[in-house]
Amino acid sequence: xxxxxxxxxxxxxxxxxxxxxxxxxxxxxxxxxxxxxxxxxxxxxxxxxxxxxxxxxxxxxxxxxxxxxxxxxxxxxxxxxxxxxxxxxxxxxxxxxxxxxxxxxxxxxxxxxxxxxxxxxxxxxxxxxxxxxxxxxxxxxxxxxxxxxxxxxxxxxxxxxxxxxxxxxxxxxxxxxxxxxxxxxxxxxxxxxxxxxxxxxxxxxxxxxxxxxxxxxxxxxxxxxxxxxxxxxxxxxxxxxxxxxxxxxxxxxxxxxxxxxxxxxxxxxxxxxxxxxxxxxxxxxxxxxxxxxxxxxxxxxxxxxxxxxxxxxxxxxxxxxxxxxxxxxxxxxxxxxxxxxxxxxxxxxxxxxxxxxxxxxxxxxxxxxxxxxxxxxxxxxxxxxxxxxxxxxxxxxxxxxxxxxxxxxxxxxxxxxxxxxxxxxxxxxxxxxxxxxxxxxxxxxxx
Numbered sequence: 001x002x003x004x005x006x007x008x009x010x011x012x013x014x015x016x017x018x019x020x021x022x023x024x025x026x027x028x029x030x031x032x033x034x035x036x037x038x039x040x041x042x043x044x045x046x047x048x049x050x051x052x053x054x055x056x057x058x059x060x061x062x063x064x065x066x067x068x069x070x071x072x073x074x075x076x077x078x079x080x081x082x083x084x085x086x087x088x089x090x091x092x093x094x095x096x097x098x099x100x101x102x103x104x105x106x107x108x109x110x111x112x113x114x115x116x117x118x119x120x121x122x123x124x125x126x127x128x129x130x131x132x133x134x135x136x137x138x139x140x141x142x143x144x145x146x147x148x149x150x151x152x153x154x155x156x157x158x159x160x161x162x163x164x165x166x167x168x169x170x171x172x173x174x175x176x177x178x179x180x181x182x183x184x185x186x187x188x189x190x191x192x193x194x195x196x197x198x199x200x201x202x203x204x205x206x207x208x209x210x211x212x213x214x215x216x217x218x219x220x221x222x223x224x225x226x227x228x229x230x231x232x233x234x235x236x237x238x239x240x241x242x243x244x245x246x247x248x249x250x251x252x253x254x255x256x257x258x259x260x261x262x263x264x265x266x267x268x269x270x271x272x273x274x275x276x277x278x279x280x281x282x283x284x285x286x287x288x289x290x291x292x293x294x295x296x297x298x299x300x301x302x303x304x305x306x307x308x309x310x311x312x313x314x315x316x317x318x319x320x321x322x323x324x325x326x327x328x329x330x331x332x333x334x335x336x337x338x339x340x341x342x343x344x345x346x347x348x349x350x351x352x353x354x355x356x357x358x359x360x361x362x363x364x365x366x367x368x369x370x371x372x373x374x375x376x377x378x379x380x381x382x383x384x385x386x387x388x389x390x391x392x393x394x395x396x397x398x399x400x401x402x403x404x405x406x407x408x409x410x411x412x413x414x415x416x417x418x419x420x421x422x423x424x425x426x427x428x429x430x431x432x433x434x435x436x437x438x439x440x441x442x443x444x445x446x447x
Contacts, residue, residue, distance in 0.1 A: 012050075012051075012052045013049070013050065013051050013052075014048075014049070014050050015048070015049055016046070016047075016048040016049075017045070017046065017047055017048075018044075018045065018046040019043070019044070019045045019046075020043065020044050021041065021042065021043035021044075022041065022042055022043075023039060023040060023041030023042070024039070024040050024041075025037065025038065025039045025040075026038050026039075033077060033078045033079070034075070034076065034077045034078070035075075035076055036073065036074070036075055036076075037072075037073070037074040037076070038071075038072065038073050038074075039070075039071070039072040040070070040071055040072075041068075041069075041070045041072075042067070042068070042069050042070075043067065043068050043070075044065070044066070044067040044068075045064075045065070045066050045067075046063070046064070046065045047062070047063075047064045047065075047262075048061075048062065048063050048064075049061070049062040049262075049263075050062075051102075057103075057104060057105045058102070058103070058104050059102055059103055060100075060101075060102030061099075061100070061101060061102060062099070062100045062263065062264075063097075063098075063099045063100075064096075064097075064098050064099075064100075064184050065096065065097040065098075066094065066095065066096045066097075066183060067094075067095045067096075068092055068093070068094055068095075069092070069093040069095075070090065070091070070092045070093075071090070071091045072088065072089075072090045072091075073088055073089055073090075074086065074087075074088035075087050075088060081130065082129060082130045082131070083127070083128070083129055083130075084127070084128040085125070085126070085127050085128075086124075086125070086126045086127075086128075087123075087124065087125040087126070088123070088124055089121070089122065089123045089124075090121070090122040090123075091119065091120075091121055091122075092119065092120040092121075092122075093117060093119055094117060094118050094119065094120060094183065095116075095117045096114065096115060096116065096117070096118075096183055097114075097115040098112050098113070098114045098115065098183070098184050098187055099112065099113050100112045100113075100184075100263075100264055101113065110189060111188060111189060111190065111264050111266055112184060112187050112188050112189055112264055113189070114187040118146070118147045118148040119146075119147040120144070120145070120146055120147070120180060121143075121144070121145045121147070122142065122143065122144050122145075123142075123143045124140060124141065124142040124143070125140055125141055126138060126139070126140035126157075127139050127140060133163075134162060134163040134164065135160070135161070135162050135163075136160065136161045136162075137158075137159070137160050138157075138158065138159045138160070138161075138173075139156075139157070139158045139159075140156075140157050140158075141154065141155065141156055141157070142154075142155040142157060142177075143155070144178050144207060146180060146207065148186060148203070149186070149203060149204050149205070151204075151205070151206045151207050152207070153176070153178040153207050153209060155175065155176035155177060155178060156175070156176060157173070157174070157175030157176070158173065158174055158175070159171065159172065159173035159174070159175075159214075160172050160173070167219060167220035167221075168217075168218070168219050168220075169217070169218040169219075170215075170216070170217055170218075171214070171215070171216040171217075171218070172214065172215050172216070173212070173213075173214045174211070174212065174213055174214075175211075175212050176209060176210070176211055176212075177209070177210050177212060178207040178208065178209045178210075179207065179208050180207065181205060181207075181208055181240060181257055181260075182257075182260060184264055185202055185205070185240075185257070185260075185264065185265050185269070186200075186202055186203050186205060187200055187202075187203065188200065188202055188264050188265055188266055190266050190267065201268045201269075202240075202265070202268065202269050205240050205269060205270075205271060206238050206271045207238065208236070208238055208239050208240065208257070208271070209236070209237055209238045210234050210235060210236040210237070211234070211235040211237075212232065212233075212234050213232065213233045213234075213235075214230060214231075214232045215230070215231050215232075216228065216229065216230040216231075217229045217230075223289075224286055224287045224289040225284075225285070225286050225287075226283075226284075226285050226287075227282075227283070227284055228281075228282070228283040228284075228285070229280065229281070229282050229283075230280070230281045230282075230283075231278075231279070231280045231281075232277075232278065232279060232280075232281075233276070233277075233278040234276060234277040234278065235274075235276055236258070236273075236274055236275035236276060236277070236305075237273075237274050238271040238273075239256055239257060239258055239271065239272075239273035239274060239275055239305070240256070240257040240269040240270065240271055240273065241255060241256045241257070241269060241270065241271075241272055241273030241307045241308050242254070242255030242256075242265075242267055242268070242269060242307065242308055243267070243268045243269065243270050243272075243308060250373035250374070251371065251373055252267055252308065253307060253308040253309040253373070254307050254308075254309060254311075254313070254373040254374070254376045255267075255307055255308075256273045256275070256305045256306075256307045256315075257269065257273075258273070258275050258305045258315050258316075259305070259315055259316040259317075259377070261316065272308065273305065273306060273307055273308075274305070274306045275303075275304060275305035275306065275315065276302075276303075276304050276305075277301065277302070277303045277304075278301065278302055279299060279300050279301025279302060280299070280300055280301075281297065281298070281299045282296075282297070282298045282299075283295065283296070283297045283298075284296045284297075291329055291330045291331065291332075292327070292328065292329035292330070293327065293328060294325070294326065294327030294328075295324075295325070295326045295327070296323075296324070296325050297322075297323070297324045297325075298321075298322070298323050298324075299321065299322045299323075300320065300321050301318075301320065301321070301322075302318060302320065303315040303317055303318035304318070307376075309374075311374070313376045313377055313378070314354050314376075314377040314378060315354070315377060316353065316354050316355075316377055317353070317354070318351075318354055318377070319350050319351025319352060319353070319354075319380075319384075320351040321349075321350065321351050322348075322349075322350040322351070323347075323348070323349040323350070324346070324347070324348055325345075325346065325347040326344075326345075326346045327344070327345055328342060328343060328344035328345065328390075329342070329343055330342045330343075334395075338395075338396045339393065339394060339395050339396060340392075340393070340394040340396070341392075341393055342390070342391070342392040342393075342394070342405075343389075343390070343391055344389065344390040344391075344392075345387065345388070345389050345390075346387070346388040346389075346390075347385075347386075347387050347388075348384070348385070348386045348387075348388075349383060349384070349385050350383065350384045350385075351380065351383055351384070352380050352381035352382050352383050352384055352417065353380070353381055353384075353418065353419055354377040354378070354379065354380045354381075355377065355379050355380075355381070355419050355420055355421075356371045356372065356373065356375065356376050356377055356378070356379065357371070357372045357375050357378060357379045358370065358371055358372065358422045358429065359371070359372050360422070360427070360428065360429070363422050363424070363427075364427045367424055368424065369421075369422045369424070379420070381417040381418070381419060381420060381431075382417055384416045384434075385414055385416065386409070386410045386414065386416065387410070387411050387412055388407065388408065388409045388410065388411060389407075389408050389411050390405060390406070390407045390408075391405065391406050392404065392405035392406075393405075399447065400445060400446060400447045401445075401446050402443070402444065402445045402446070403442075403443070403444045403446075404442075404443050405441075405442045405443075405444075406439065406440070406441055406442075407439070407440040407442065408437065408438070408439050408440075409435075409437070409438040409439075409440070410435065410436055410437050410438060411437060412437075413436045413437040414436070415433050415436065416433065416434045417431045417432070417433055417434070418432045418433060418434045419432050420432070
C-alpha cells in the first residue's frame, strides 16, 4: 500500500505488510484418562516502510522480517472426577532479519542492522480441583524464558468458579502475566552523543509484566440467552520507559513502550515504568436457535501509564469505551429447503485514538513539530464507528457444500479519523483517515 503524504506533495511514503502461517496438530490418547496434544506451526511476517523527501534530500527504509517455528506439547491427565492436571511446554525458535537505514544529503545512518535467531521457552502446569458440583478451583504456574538476554518470569495463577444458584455463577481470578516486547527494539543501534561509540543498550530489557485481578458474574436468562458481567484491574510493572541520561529531555521522560505502535525506539530504555488498566465488561449473548443469533458486548475502561517524570498519563489506546454488536439470521431456501440464505451485521463503536497535543505557535516558528510532552496523549480524535454487513448463500450437497458470500466493511463509507498530525507546510493540524468502504467477494467449497 502506498500513499501521497498530505503535508508535502513531493514526499512519498509506502507501507507493506505480508503474513503467512501454517500448522499441524495431533492428539494421541495414552489411556482413557490421559492424552498428549502436539502442535507444530510456522509463521512469517514482513513489515516494510520507505520514506522519500526530495526537498530535504532525505530517504529512509525499514524492512523487518521475522519467522517463528513453534512446537507445543500438552499432557492432560484426569486422576478422577475431582482432580485434573494439565502440563506442557511451548518452544519458539525466532529468526529475524532487521534493517532500518537512511540518508540525509551525503550523510548515511543505520538505526538497526541485525539478523540471526533466538528462542522463547514457556512451560506451565495447571491443576483443576472440583470441590463439589458447584465449586471449582484452578491453580497453576507459568514460566517464561527469553534466550536472547536470559530474562525470565515465574508466574503463579489461581481462579475459582462458584455456581451458587441455578443458572447463576460467580468467578474470580488472579495471575501474573509477562510479554515479550517488539523484537526490533532490542537491537536498536545509536549513540547518545557524537563522542561515544554506537551501542545497543536496549538488548538487556527485561520482560514486561502485569498482575491481573478479575471478578465476574454470569446468569443464564433462558436456555439460549446468557448475561455476563466482568470487572478487572491490571497492574503493569517492569515496563520499558525512556531515560533522560542525566539531562532534561521531555520526550524521553514521557515515553513508555506501552504506547508503541511501529518503528524503532532510538534512545535508551529501562524497565522502570508502570501502568494500570481497569474497567467493566458486559456481554449479552443469544446462541444460535430459531435460525438467528446475536451478541452485544460493552466495555468501559481506563488505561494509564507512568513514565520517568512520575506523572500519570492516558495511554495511546485509552478510548474509554468499546461497544460491539454482532447478529445474524439464516433462512432455509431451495426446492427441498436444503440451501441456506444468511444475513449478518456487525456494529463497532469505540472511543477515538489518543495523541499528544502540538504547540502550534512554537511549531510555526521552528518549522518542526513541537509536542506538549507534559500533556502526553491528552487529546483524542472523534469516536470510531463502523457498520459491516454480510450476505451469503450456501448450497448443501450430499458430499460437499459451497458458499458464496459478500462482505462489505464500513458499508456507510464513514471517514473515521486515525490520528492528527502537524503539517509544517500548512501550519496546522491535519487529520489522517482510516479505510473507507471495502467489499470482499468470497467463494468457498467444503468437503
